[in-house]
Amino acid sequence: DSGVTQTPKHLITATGQRVTLRCSPRSGDLSVYWYQQSLDQGLQFLIQYYNGEERAKGNILERFSAQQFPDLHSELNLSSLELGDSALYFCASSVDFGIRETQYFGPGTRLLVL
């Protein structure tokens, strides 16, 4: 158990809908990262927050947004869902944002868009 929790574990929805994925980092971790793993793809970095502020952006679509709240949990919002958004979404956390910081991953949320 990494100490990072993600809810829900599974999500099935229809195209055009909007969903929210939730992540609680390890106790004491200030940095939260979101990654997407599509079929046959490695994990793709989406976005990073540090202590409530957006710190880095990767290949995140405009239909997707995220935020980190004062209690440090984070939410990833996916809207106008398309079939291609079906994927595993992982959250990771680390104490800080330095290059040598180890990122600890949650168990992921499996999203299926029908």
Next chain:
Amino acid sequence: DQQVKQNSPSLSVQEGRISILNCDYTNSMFDYFLWYKKYPAEGPTFLISISSIKDKNEDGRFTVFLNKSAKHLSLHIVPSQPGDSAVYFCAARGGGSQGNLIFGKGTKLSVKP
């Protein structure tokens, strides 16, 4: 354009033998490399890392080798155990990626008893 490549989607080895997983990268500015292990229905778990100023890092049965001139790293598992069967991801940091990780697509290791 994939900056981190794991060209072998799968690898099968016998229990007790050595497992060698390979990873190539294209961005010479990467300065920190990590290996993660992933079991089905779980998130990736950190295994071992290496800084670009080193060429080897060892932790128990796991050793990572880095060849900067070839832009290549490898993970050696000796001896391999059935519990090592998982997907192994190579990841890199630095080179403008800031703190986030650039992952390869993974290699599925099967260790047969």
